[in-house]
Amino acid sequence: MTAVLQVEGLHKSFGGVRAVADVSFAVDAGELLALIGPNGAGKSTCFNMLNGQLVPDGGIVRLEGRDIVGMKPRQIWRRGVGRTFQITATFASLSVRENVQMALYSHAGRLRSLLSRFGAAFAAEADGLLDQVGMLDQATRPCGVLAYGDLKRVELAMALANQPRLLLMDEPTAGMAPRERVALMELAAKLARAQKIAVLFTEHDMDVVFSQADRIIVLDRGQLIAGGTPPEVRANPNVRAVYLGGTH
Amino acid sequence: MLLVKDLHSYYGRAHILHGVSLEASGGEVVALLGRNGAGKSTVMKTIMGLVPAAAGEVNFDGRRIERLPPYRIARLGLGYVPEDRRVFTELTVMENLAVGLQPPRKGAPAWTADKLFALFPNLAGMRERPGGRMSGGEQQMLTIARTLMGNPRCVLLDEPSEGLAPIIVEQMAHSILALKGEGLCVLLSEQNLHFSQAVADRAYIIEKGQIRFGGSMAELASDASLREQYLSV
Amino acid sequence: MTFASFIIQLLNGLAAAASLFLVSAGLSLIFGVTRIVNFAHGSLYMLGLYGAYSLIQALGRTPLGFWSAVVLAALAVGLVGVLIEVLVLRRIYKAPELFQLLATFAVVLVIKDIALFAWGAEDLVGPRAPGLSMAVEILGRRIPAYDLLLIAIGPVVLLAMWLLLTRTRWGALVRAATQDREMVGALGVDQARLFTSVFFVGSVLAGLGGALQIPREPANLELDLAVIADAFVVTVVGGLGSIGGAFLAAILIGVAKAFCIGVGTVHWFGAEIVFSKLTLVVEFLIMAIVLVVRPFGLLGKPQAAQRLAADPAPPLAVPSWTFALVWLALLIGVPVVADRYVTILLTDIFCFALFAVSLHFIMGPAGMVSFGHAAYFGLGAYAAGLLLKRAGLPMELALVLAPLVAGAFAIVYGWFCVRLSGVYLAMLTLAFAQISWSIVFQWDSFTGGSNGVFGVWPSPWLASKTAYYYLALAFCGAGITLLWRVLFSPFGYALRAGRDSPLRAEAIGIDLRGYQWMAFVLVGALAGLAGAVYAFSKGSISPSAISIAQSTDGLIMVLLGGVETLTGPLAGAAIFTWLRDELARRTEFWRAVMGLVILAIVLLFPQGLVGGLKALMQRRREVHS
The missing domain is CATH 1.10.3470 (ABC transporter involved in vitamin B12 uptake, BtuC)
Incomplete structure (x- = not known):
């Protein structure tokens, strides 16, 4: 079985400073891979090269066997990559249902109509997705007034709208109340496993990482220093040194 | 000198601090420890008025400051050194220091550029260099020096050792101890436990926007499970 | 075009660039620190012209009278700027940017009528500069001496601004605030006072730009919007917030316009192109090209993404058919x-x-x-x-x-x-x-x-x-x-x-x-x-x-x-x-x-x-x- 996402030898420098150097990993369908590391380790840079926001200096990013380096974010989305953002990005003036419908209309290529009324189509599909993330009861509220944890759920529903093969989640639980965090990630994990979606996520909350990830890779100063199952990573002396400081 | 009670704050609509309480006195270095994303920087920014306090109190020298604008807080003698340094890149070292300049105040050491160059010798040789053309360690020293130009009685240092080479970290520790020697109150946030052990008298551990531990550095050193749970992976 | 006419057009362009630079530098300075697009900046220029006209009448057409009038007019305009900042803008710094804009439109309207009330609707032609009314012969052409002085004033003001910005603490504060206002506040600097002072200096520059034009251009009520359009072009081409950029852009545009006038009418492939009538087109074409090639202007830096509206926007209600x-x-x-x-x-x-x-x-x-x-x-x-x-x-x-x-x-x-x-x-x-x-x-x-x-x-x-x-x-x-x-x-x-x-x-x-x-x-x-x-x-x-x-x-x-x-x-x-x-x-x-x-x-x-x-x-x- 080929991996859904395969990254080989990824490189990126900013003004002569290496931000990401020779990073390689793969994510399989239905697998949750956590990317962790201290501040400034290169997690965001790495992430942004996968979603099309940054173009790598070198390396290969394959989505289901096809190279996606150099594609725009919207082209990558069309190839089946859903995203959630560290700071939630939803359409504040639209209702929860309309947010999800927007993704569905876009997926179906039906946004260019000037005279039909938006919202007539895909209502049932949108409600189905909202039901999956537990947001159906708030479908008519504008996103601008939702609680933060609920926005994260809406984002998840939008990310699932194009039936993605890969889900990129940047700090999925940042800014949430502690008790909501594991619940959200459990939900994402359940949906991903059921739909055989590969998930790559970065995360600060170690409870979330160690309870939900199938595998963990650790980035420090742009390089992968460890990778493996949660117990393996927890026992790795390099990782402990990075997290507790001291002499590197 | 600094007393924080049950502080709550938000970034946009994200609830970051869930009731933080801590205190720090003059001549004392207090470390605020936690993994990244735990809320350390937000504590600093909320104390400084850069992030509005949604609830709770911040007392500085017996005065409530949680509703004051940042410039008023700074003028009361509370200095802030941000994590991302925020050096004015177009300004030279001397100009960066000039921006921080405030009149001397009672009960606080009066700093001059020359005194600061004695504390941070690396800076002395680059008075006219623009902030944008300095190394990370030099920028870190410059931001601390810039804040000290305001002659604060208490400084908030947000992750001063982050991303610095070991030798610079050592110098940084030396400088922080020098500030303590001058009678300043220092609250520093850190991920680096070893660095904190070298400089701090007391420590708090913050996780998910809540304080999980408060005690002496010695207590923390003797409690391996605490470190495992909140600081390691 | 001969070499002589080339030089003459160059000088013409540089003379025109001087005032353009002054007014744009002020606009750029104000925007850099306060992030306010001050539509009333052209009105301040206009007041400078009118002010100089009246003050010269009061102080006499002597060199001393003329130059004191120019300086006093500029300072008076600076005070008007302070009034605008303190009475209006300071109250709405936290409002959405569009409302700050609306407020500056309102100020434009008020100033226009104050000028109408004080000076009337007729164009007012000012005197020539006493002692500088002669012309200098260059390559067989006569150039007004005053124009040569203006050409010199541009770089002098640039130098003065440069000294002010790089040799004083105020200058350091202004440059620091242009980069990171919040951090400047966290270091104990009172923004309100800094903003007021920046408005004063920026307005003095606009007033000076206007006052210096009194021998070359009649004072009239249409100047406010004409000048603000020019100043926008110059600041945007130079890069918002960059004084050096404004200088460069003012010269570029001043000279390009002068050359259009110099070239006159040209016949190309049977079509007649009257370049002297295309000055405005050329000016804005330069801007369009610069912005597409360098979206932040010649010397500008990318700015943090900013929207000109309040966020987040509330949902739109569907209009009711009955209504x-x-x-x-x-x-x-x-x-x-x-x-x-x-x-x-x-x-x-x-x-x-x-x-x-x-x-x-x-x-x-x-x-x-x-x-x-x-x-x-x-x-x-x-x-x-x-x-x-x-x-x-x-x-x-x-x-x-x-x-x-x-x-x-x-x-x-x-x-x-x-x-x-x-x-x-x-x-x-x-x-x-x-x-x-x-x-x-x-x-x-x-x-x-x-x-x-x-x-x-x-x-x-x-x-x-x-x-x-x-x-x-x-x-x-x-x-x-x-x-x-x-x-x-x-x-x-x-x-x-x-x-x-x-x-x-x-x-x-x-x-x-x-x-x-x-x-x-x-x-x-x-x-x-x-x-x-x-x-x-x-x-x-x-x-x-x-x-x-x-x-x-x-x-x-x-x-x-x-x-x-x-x-x-x-x-x-x-x-x-x-x-x-x-x-x-x-x-x-x-x-x-x-x-x-x-x-x-x-x-x-x-x-x-x-x-x-x-x-x-x-x-x-x-x-x-």
Whole structure:
């Protein structure tokens, strides 16, 4: 079985400073891979090269066997990559249902109509997705007034709208109340496993990482220093040194 | 000198601090420890008025400051050194220091550029260099020096050792101890436990926007499970 | 061109560049620190000119009198700047940027009438500089000595600014605040005082720029908007917030314009091109090219993404059919009961309502603020007039084709505009409007130049005011309905989504730029329709239909009513048009009254009239329940 996402030898420098150097990993369908590391380790840079926001200096990013380096974010989305953002990005003036419908209309290529009324189509599909993330009861509220944890759920529903093969989640639980965090990630994990979606996520909350990830890779100063199952990573002396400081 | 009670704050609509309480006195270095994303920087920014306090109190020298604008807080003698340094890149070292300049105040050491160059010798040789053309360690020293130009009685240092080479970290520790020697109150946030052990008298551990531990550095050193749970992976 | 005339044109260009640099440096300085786009900056320049004129009369036409007058005028203008900052802007620093903009429009209106009151409507020609009235012979041509002095003043002021900014603590604070205002505050610097001082210095520069022009240019009431347009171009080309960039851009543009005049008329492949009439086109073309190649200007730096609107925007309510039908029925009944005057006023209001709704569409839901929306209104009006008079088409056909002409221009202009965002986008729209204006203004043989096109009357069956009233109601009503309908279509939702979160829009596959371009063309065509209907109702069309004043009128209508509601622009257009008409009949100083009304509204209802009323009703309801 080929991996859904395969990254080989990824490189990126900013003004002569290496931000990401020779990073390689793969994510399989239905697998949750956590990317962790201290501040400034290169997690965001790495992430942004996968979603099309940054173009790598070198390396290969394959989505289901096809190279996606150099594609725009919207082209990558069309190839089946859903995203959630560290700071939630939803359409504040639209209702929860309309947010999800927007993704569905876009997926179906039906946004260019000037005279039909938006919202007539895909209502049932949108409600189905909202039901999956537990947001159906708030479908008519504008996103601008939702609680933060609920926005994260809406984002998840939008990310699932194009039936993605890969889900990129940047700090999925940042800014949430502690008790909501594991619940959200459990939900994402359940949906991903059921739909055989590969998930790559970065995360600060170690409870979330160690309870939900199938595998963990650790980035420090742009390089992968460890990778493996949660117990393996927890026992790795390099990782402990990075997290507790001291002499590197 | 600094007393924080049950502080709550938000970034946009994200609830970051869930009731933080801590205190720090003059001549004392207090470390605020936690993994990244735990809320350390937000504590600093909320104390400084850069992030509005949604609830709770911040007392500085017996005065409530949680509703004051940042410039008023700074003028009361509370200095802030941000994590991302925020050096004015177009300004030279001397100009960066000039921006921080405030009149001397009672009960606080009066700093001059020359005194600061004695504390941070690396800076002395680059008075006219623009902030944008300095190394990370030099920028870190410059931001601390810039804040000290305001002659604060208490400084908030947000992750001063982050991303610095070991030798610079050592110098940084030396400088922080020098500030303590001058009678300043220092609250520093850190991920680096070893660095904190070298400089701090007391420590708090913050996780998910809540304080999980408060005690002496010695207590923390003797409690391996605490470190495992909140600081390691 | 000979070498001698080359040098002469170069000197001419440099002399013109001096004042342009001064006024732009002030604008750039103020924007860099406060992030306010000060539309009243050109008014300060104008006050400098008038002030110098009066002070020279008072102090005498001696070298001492002249130069003290220039300096005193500049300082006085600096104090006016301080007043504006302290009385108006300081109260609204936290308001959305668009309301700060609206407030500066209001200040423009007030200052214009203060000048009208104090100095009258006639152009005032100032004296030549005593002691410098002679000419210097260079390469056989005579150059006024004063021009040579101006050429020297530019670099001297640049040097003085450079010293002030790099050798003083104030300068360090200004440069630091331009980069990171918040950090400067956290170091104990009081922003309010810094802002006031920056306004003073920036205004002194504008005043000095004006005062120095007194021997070269008559003081007149049109200078405010003409100068602000030039200053916008220079600051944007140089890079917002960069004084050196402003200097470079002022020289580039000053010299390019001088060369156009120098080149004169050229015959290329049988076509006659009158370069001396293309100065404005060249100026704005330079800007368009620079912005597309270097979106942050020659020496500017990318700025943190900034939107010119309040966020997050609330949801749009669907207009109710009953509401619309009741209004329609009322309006259909008006000519039966009302007199001719009301009918004509309402016809005007219909045109401006469609104009305002189209502007609202692009700046509200589509999130792209336009400072030059009059381009499409005016081009539509001219297209209607010219299709009728020059192409000899029937009026009905001209009316239908005119919006397509405006839309065609929007295709070209929009392609450039959607590549930018925020203030730069707004400035580029202004640039395109000015290009259109100058082509229309200077192409005498085709457009009638400053006189415009006459005899643009509707066909006989529409000739009565009542018949035309119904035509205007039908066309403008249909246009508004179409725009509203589109707002609730998938396309309109995609635009709103892109405004709310460009990041998320891109992440769900929306080609935002393409959608914004389409929106540009749509609103361009409908603003053009408004212009065409307007042209036939007046029987003539003049360049003022494309002027900056026309564009700002539209902005005032939209902002007055409130960007965040659909009916806001309608209310804004109606109130503005009616109030202007009422005031203009009662007082010569209607602009000042209008400006004060707008200021009062800005300070009292920062969400606009309709938004403010809604919030008020909401509060009432909450109190009652």
